[in-house]
Amino acid sequence: xxxxxxxxxxxxxxxxxxxxxxxxxxxxxxxxxxxxxxxxxxxxxxxxxxxxxxxxxxxxxxxxxxxxxxxxxxxxxxxxxxxxxxxxxxxxxxxxxxxxxxxxxxxxxxxxxxxxxxxxxxxxxxxxxxxxxxxxxxxxxxxxxxxxxxxxxxxxxxxxxxxxxxxxxxxxxxxxxxxxxxxxxxxxxxxxxxxxxxxxxxxxxxxxxxxxxxxxxxxxxxxxxxxxxxxxxxxxxxxxxxxxxxxxxxxxxxxxxxxxxxxxxxxxxxxxxxxxxxxxxxxxxxxxxxxxxxxxxxxxxxxxxxxxxxxxxxxxxxxxxxxxxxxxxxxxxxxxxxxxxxxxxxxxxxxxxxxxxxxxxxxxxxxxxxxxxxxxxxxxxxxxxxxxxxxxxxxxxxxxxxxxxxxxxxxxxxxxxxxxxxxxxxxxxxxxxxxxxxxxxxxxxxxxxxxxxxxxxxxxxxxxxxxxxxxxxxxxxxxxxxxxxxxxxxxxxxxxxxxxxxxxxxxxxxxxxxxxxxxxxxxxxxxxxxxxxxxxxxxxxxxxxxxxxxxxxxxxxxxxxxxxxxxxxxxxxxxxxxxxxxxxxxxxxxxxxx
Numbered sequence: 001x002x003x004x005x006x007x008x009x010x011x012x013x014x015x016x017x018x019x020x021x022x023x024x025x026x027x028x029x030x031x032x033x034x035x036x037x038x039x040x041x042x043x044x045x046x047x048x049x050x051x052x053x054x055x056x057x058x059x060x061x062x063x064x065x066x067x068x069x070x071x072x073x074x075x076x077x078x079x080x081x082x083x084x085x086x087x088x089x090x091x092x093x094x095x096x097x098x099x100x101x102x103x104x105x106x107x108x109x110x111x112x113x114x115x116x117x118x119x120x121x122x123x124x125x126x127x128x129x130x131x132x133x134x135x136x137x138x139x140x141x142x143x144x145x146x147x148x149x150x151x152x153x154x155x156x157x158x159x160x161x162x163x164x165x166x167x168x169x170x171x172x173x174x175x176x177x178x179x180x181x182x183x184x185x186x187x188x189x190x191x192x193x194x195x196x197x198x199x200x201x202x203x204x205x206x207x208x209x210x211x212x213x214x215x216x217x218x219x220x221x222x223x224x225x226x227x228x229x230x231x232x233x234x235x236x237x238x239x240x241x242x243x244x245x246x247x248x249x250x251x252x253x254x255x256x257x258x259x260x261x262x263x264x265x266x267x268x269x270x271x272x273x274x275x276x277x278x279x280x281x282x283x284x285x286x287x288x289x290x291x292x293x294x295x296x297x298x299x300x301x302x303x304x305x306x307x308x309x310x311x312x313x314x315x316x317x318x319x320x321x322x323x324x325x326x327x328x329x330x331x332x333x334x335x336x337x338x339x340x341x342x343x344x345x346x347x348x349x350x351x352x353x354x355x356x357x358x359x360x361x362x363x364x365x366x367x368x369x370x371x372x373x374x375x376x377x378x379x380x381x382x383x384x385x386x387x388x389x390x391x392x393x394x395x396x397x398x399x400x401x402x403x404x405x406x407x408x409x410x411x412x413x414x415x416x417x418x419x420x421x422x423x424x425x426x427x428x429x430x431x432x433x434x435x436x437x438x439x440x441x442x443x444x445x446x447x448x449x450x451x452x453x454x455x456x457x458x459x460x461x462x463x464x465x466x467x468x469x470x471x472x473x474x475x476x477x478x479x480x481x482x483x484x485x486x487x488x489x490x491x492x493x494x495x496x497x498x499x500x501x502x503x504x505x506x507x508x509x510x511x512x513x514x515x516x517x518x519x520x521x522x523x524x525x526x527x528x529x530x531x532x533x534x535x536x537x538x539x540x541x542x543x544x545x546x547x548x549x550x551x552x553x554x555x556x557x558x559x560x561x562x563x564x565x566x567x568x569x570x571x572x573x574x575x576x577x578x579x580x581x582x583x584x585x586x587x588x589x590x591x592x593x594x
C-alpha cells in the first residue's frame with residue numbers, strides 16, 4: 001500500500017489535461033508506442049472530435065517501483081459530478097493551469113472541490129513552451145489567487161514533455177499513500193461504472209479496507225443487493241485480471257449485472273452490511289429536460305431499443321415514456337446539461353442510425369399544492385394544474401462564477417442582470433497575460449442559463465469570459481404557462497413555462513420566428529401568444545393574393561369591383577372554414593428555431 005499513489009488531474013476546459021495524461025502514459029511506458037494515440041483516455045469519437053473529456057477513465061501506471069493510478073476527469077461544467085467523484089477516489093490532485101488562459105472559472109471551482117475534500121493539490125503551469133509568454137506573470141497569478149508558494153509550481157508542457165519527470169516525482173513525494181486497514185472487512189468506494197458486452201456492468205472501485213478475490217460475495221451498502229465478483233483487476237490500457245486485490249488499490253470489478261441502473265454511483269461495496277459507507281449517496285440531479293421523438297414512425301421499435309441500450313452505459317441519463325398528438329411516441333428525458341443533451345442526441349444518431357427530434361429544453365420547477373402543501377416537480381407546461389390549486393411555484397437557481405477582463409465589468413453586469421441574475425460579489429486580480437480580470441459571483445435562474453446564456457456571454461465579452469456554475473436550490477417565482485394559438489386554435493405541444501417578467505419579450509420572439517416558418521395559405525393566419533388568457537404578442541402570415549383582374553383590359557370598372565368583391569367573400573369563407581394543419585416536419589422546424 002505504501003507504493004500506491006491515487007491521483008486526479010483537474011483543469012478548466014482546453015487547458016491541456018488530456019495531452020498531459022497522454023505524456024504521462026507515454027513516459028511510464030504504460031502503453032506501447034504502437035497503441036498510443038492522442039487523447040488516449042478519451043474512448044468516444046465525440047470526445048476526440050470535440051477535444052473534450054466526457055466520461056471519466058482510469059489507468060494504472062508504474063514508475064520507479066510505485067503504482068500510480070490516474071483517475072481522469074471530464075472538464076466541462078455539465079460533468080462536474082464526475083469530477084467530484086474522481087476527487088473522492090483520489091488521495092491527491094494535479095491542478096493544471098494554461099499559461100495563456102490563466103486561472104479560469106472551472107480552475108477555481110475544481111480547486112475548491114479538492115480543498116473541501118482535504119486532499120493535497122500540486123499546481124502545474126502548462127504549455128510553457130509557447131513563445132513570447134510572460135511565465136512570471138502566470139506564476140504570480142497562481143500564487144496570488146490560489147495561495148501556492150512559488151517554488152511549488154511545476155512548469156510543464158504536455159505537448160513537448162517538459163516537466164513530466166518532475167510531475168511524476170512530485171506525485172510520489174507529495175501525494176500520500178492511501179489509508180485503510182488490510183485486516184478489516186472489505187469496503188470499496190464505487191466512483192464510476194460502465195457496461196461491457198462480455199463482463200456486464202463493470203464497477204470502478206477504490207478499495208478502502210480489506211481485500212477481495214474472484215467469487216467473493218459482496219453487497220451494495222445502500223440496498224443490500226448481493227453480487228458475485230466474476231472478474232477483478234487493474235486497467236492499464238486493457239483489463240489486467242488479478243486473483244486478488246487489497247486496500248488502497250483502484251480496480252475494476254466485473255459483476256455480470258445486465259443494467260447499469262442496478263448500480264448506485266458513490267455507493268460503498270461491503271462484505272459486512274454493518275460496515276460504514278464512505279460518503280452519503282447524493283443523486284446526480286438532472287438539470288435540463290427535453291422530449292425525444294423518432295422522426296420516422298417506422299423507427300419506433302428501433303428507437304425504444306436504442307434509448308434503453310444507451311442508458312445502460314450512462315447512469316446519469318434518465319427517461320420516461322411520453323406521447324404527443326403530432327409527433328407520436330417518445331421519451332421525456334433528463335440531462336445533466338445542454339452538452340450532455342447534445343451528446344445523447346449525437347450518439348442516438350450516430351451509433352444507432354436514427355433520425356430524431358429533440359424538443360426545446362426546459363428545467364424542472366417545484367409546484368407546491370395549496371391544501372396539502374405537497375411538492376410536485378414539473379418540467380413541461382402540460383403538467384401545470386389549475387392555478388386555484390397551487391400555493392406557489394419555485395424555480396431552480398444556480399451560483400455562477402464568471403471570470404472576465406476588467407474592461408467588460410459593466411457589460412457583464414448588464415447582461416447577467418437582464419437574465420434576472422442577482423449580483424453576489426466581485427473581486428479583481430492580475431492574470432497571467434498582464435490583464436486585470438474580474439471574478440463575478442451571481443445567483444441566476446437555471447432557466448435563464450440554459451437558453452443561449454454561454455453563447456451570449458462569450459459574445460458580449462468578445463470570447464474572453466469563462467463560466468462555472470453549481471446548483472444552489474429552489475426559490476419562489478412567478479411562473480406561468482405561455483400558450484400559442486395558430487389560426488385561433490391552441491397548439492398544446494408548443495406551450496412553455498416562463499417567468500412573467502420574460503413572457504412578453506420571449507412571446508414576441510417566438511411568434512416572429514413562427515411567422516417565417518408557417519407556409520402561407522390563401523387566407524390570413526393569425527399567430528398569437530397568450531398569458532393568463534390575454535394576447536401579449538401577435539403576428540399574421542399574409543395570404544396569397546391571386547390577381548383576379550389580370551385578364552381585364554379596360555371596359556366597365558364595375559366588372560373589376562365585382563371580381564375583387566367576389567374574391568373578398570371567398571377569403572372570408574376560407575377564414576371561417578379553413579384550418580391550419582401542423583404536420584410533424586413543420587412542428588420540428590418550429591421547435592428547432594425557438
